[in-house]
Amino acid sequence: MNKLVIELNIFKDLVNIVLNDIEEVKKEALWAISNATSGGNANQISILVKENCIKALCQGLDNKDANIICVSLEGLENILHCGELSKTNNNEYATILEENDCIFIY
Numbered sequence: 529m530n531k532l533v534i535e536l537n538i539f540k541d542l543v544n545i546v547l548n549d550i551e552e553v554k555k556e557a558l559w560a561i562s563n564a565t566s567g568g569n570a571n572q573i574s575i576l577v578k579e580n581c582i583k584a585l586c587q588g589l590d591n592k593d594a595n596i597i598c599v600s601l602e603g604l605e606n607i608l609h610c611g612e613l614s615k616t617n618n619n620e621y622a623t624i625l626e627e628n629d630c631i632f633i634y
Contacts, residue, residue, distance in 0.1 A: 542584065543557075545557040558596055561585060565607055566603075582625060582628060586628045608625070
């Protein structure tokens with residue numbers, strides 16, 4: 529499923545919805561983004577990151593709905609886990625989180 533969704537190139541639209549649309553529609557877009565991170569391989573996660581999905585998931589952390597916050601955290605966790613598995617010393621996805629003011633590394 530992830531492969532098909534990625535091939536349809538809808539993540540730019542989903543990110544745009546999260547960043548600019550009404551609350552109920554944002555929630556559905558966040559669910560879709562988070563679901564795509566679940567079970568995605570390294571290449572698929574990389575595509576999601578390039579489409580700015582980290583920024584969208586970070587925005588989900590500001591939601592008043594606890595379920596949406598959890599969904600956003602799960603998506604970010606999946607992305608960070610994938611970054612940990614990369615062969616580099618740094619988790620580049622953690623750096624992107626920090627750049628989006630999503631987390632602060634002290």
